Amino acid sequence: MMTGESIVILGGGSAGWMTASYLKKALRGVDIVLIESANVGTIGVGEASFSTLKLFFDYLGIDEAEWMPQCNATYKLAIKFNNWTAGGGSFYHPFQRYDVIDGNNLGEWWLHLKPNDAAFDSVCFSTPSLCENNRSPRYLDGTVFDHNVKATFNPANKTRPNAFLSNHRAQRAGPANSDSSLSGFSA
Numbered sequence: 001m002m003t004g005e006s007i008v009i010l011g012g013g014s015a016g017w018m019t020a021s022y023l024k025k026a027l028r029g030v031d032i033v034l035i036e037s038a039n040v041g042t043i044g045v046g047e048a049s050f051s052t053l054k055l056f057f058d059y060l061g062i063d064e065a066e067w068m069p070q071c072n073a074t075y076k077l078a079i080k081f082n083n084w085t086a087g088g089g090s091f092y093h094p095f096q097r098y099d100v101i102d103g104n105n106l107g108e109w110w111l112h113l114k115p116n117d118a119a120f121d122s123v124c125f126s127t128p129s130l131c132e133n134n135r136s137p138r139y140l141d142g143t144v145f146d147h148n149v150k151a152t153f154n155p156a157n158k159t160r161p162n163a164f165l166s167n168h169r170a171q172r173a174g175p176a177n178s179d180s181s182l183s184g185f186s187a
Contacts, residue, residue, distance in 0.1 A: 005030045012036030021060055075137055078127045080134060089119070095125035 007030060020034040057067050057069050066072070077095060084091035098105035104112075106124040123129045130137065 007032050009034045012162060014120055018056065022056070077137060078131055080131065091119070092121040092125070092128040094125045095120065096125050096127045098124060 007023060007027070009016050009023075009032070012034060014035070016034055016036060020032050023030070024032045054064060057064065072129075078092040081091045081093065083089075098107050100106075101109065107120070110118075110120055112121055119128075
């Protein structure tokens with residue numbers, strides 16, 4: 001049932017295509033139109049995706065096994081900062097939630113106890129150990145071995161998620177409109 005309402009999203013890229021895809025699913029009956037320039041490429045810097053990206057694709061009804069390979073994505077567990085300490089040590093900023101014990105998270109326990117000057121990241125999280133040992137947050141069958149590890153999804157090529165969403169919508173919602181300078185999405 002069409003309401004006669006429409007939303008126009010000007011500009012593609014990750015934000016444009018994700019917004020168009022989300023709104024199309026959320027606002028049934030509203031025409032969603034995305035207009036992007038064929039002459040303006042994806043910048044692809046300064047973008048990061050967190051574990052909630054999987055929830056986004058789940059909401060769209062797109063299985064991880066479909067979009068991960070198409071986006072050439074990897075699981076990103078943390079950022080490692082080398083020479084972080086005075087002694088030249090490193091620090092991992094993990095994308096993982098604290099475990100909570102007796103109402104306090106492990107970060108609070110670490111601050112209170114400071115066990116043998118043990119490194120905060122390795123005491124409070126499992127992620128540094130995974131990274132140092134080149135391990136994945138998942139078994140080969142795709143199940144997560146530790147529900148507390150929340151991986152991010154890091155596409156190597158920032159244009160691939162945009163192209164994937166564009167192709168996914170075109171396949172399920174009809175062909176995209178285009179001319180020499182603009183490409184559109186209307187479903």
